Amino acid sequence: MKSKLKSLATLYVTFLKIGAFMFGGGYSMLPLLSRELVVRHGWITEETLLDYFAIAQCMPGAIAINTATLVGNQRDGVLGGAAALLGVITIPMALIVAVAASLMQFWHLPLVASAFAGIRVAVAALITAALINLIRTNVKNVLGIVLCVFAFIVVAVFGQSPILVVLAAAVTGLVAGRVKR
Numbered sequence: 001m002k003s004k005l006k007s008l009a010t011l012y013v014t015f016l017k018i019g020a021f022m023f024g025g026g027y028s029m030l031p032l033l034s035r036e037l038v039v040r041h042g043w044i045t046e047e048t049l050l051d052y053f054a055i056a057q058c059m060p061g062a063i064a065i066n067t068a069t070l071v072g073n074q075r076d077g078v079l080g081g082a083a084a085l086l087g088v089i090t091i092p093m094a095l096i097v098a099v100a101a102s103l104m105q106f107w108h109l110p111l112v113a114s115a116f117a118g119i120r121v122a123v124a125a126l127i128t129a130a131l132i133n134l135i136r137t138n139v140k141n142v143l144g145i146v147l148c149v150f151a152f153i154v155v156a157v158f159g160q161s162p163i164l165v166v167l168a169a170a171v172t173g174l175v176a177g178r179v180k181r
Contacts, residue, residue, distance in 0.1 A: 007076050008083040014041065015068050015087030022064055022092060028123050029064050030130035033071075043075055050137055058166055064088055143176055 014036055022029045030053060037043050044052070049071075056066030065085055072084025106112050139148050147169050154160045 004076070004079075008079055010041075011072050011075060011080055011083040012087040015072070015084045016090055018068070019064070019088040020091040022088070023119055023123055023126075027063070027130050028126035029067075030133065031126060033067065034133070037071060044071065046137060048074075050134065054166070058163065143172070147172060 018029055018032045018036055021032055030049075033049055033053075034046060038046050038049055052067055052070040052074075053063070056063045056070060059066045065088060068084040068088040069081040073081035076083065103112070135148065139145055151165045151169060154165050155162050
């Protein structure tokens with residue numbers, strides 16, 4: 001019982017740290033997740049993390065919350081999922097309440113606007129790093145390159161639903177897997 005509580009507490013604290021630096025949403029947290037879950041704790045592999053991240057994107061709700069819940073559930077069942085979920089949302093929720101209560105008084109100040117402009121640039125860099133990592137890890141053959149380019153064009157240029165693109169890619173992967181056999 002004591003080891004279970006310790007494991008749940010470790011999950012909570014780990015995701016509390018991740019949640020503390022999760023500016024910009026789910027994509028910006030991918031490098032943090034990788035460092036904490038794969039490198040530091042060794043709880044999952046990079047490939048499993050990317051699988052969970054992909055599943056989390058297809059589920060309703062925030063990517064960060066879905067990913068945390070999947071990892072926590074894999075680690076310690078339903079209680080692990082709850083501990084990871086609570087950990088990842090604790091600091092952002094507290095910050096949202098604090099900022100909302102005070103920011104409206106200072107929003108018009110140039111210093112505040114400049115700070116948010118800097119945060120947006122940092123978030124763009126984090127998303128770019130996550131994108132490069134995703135491509136390096138997952139695009140390993142010609143089919144992967146074609147799917148990656150096609151998915152980008154269909155979503156970014158033509159504005160189609162990412163859900164449909166993910167489903168089409170899944171079907172393509174299934175067909176390609178059958179053809180290989």
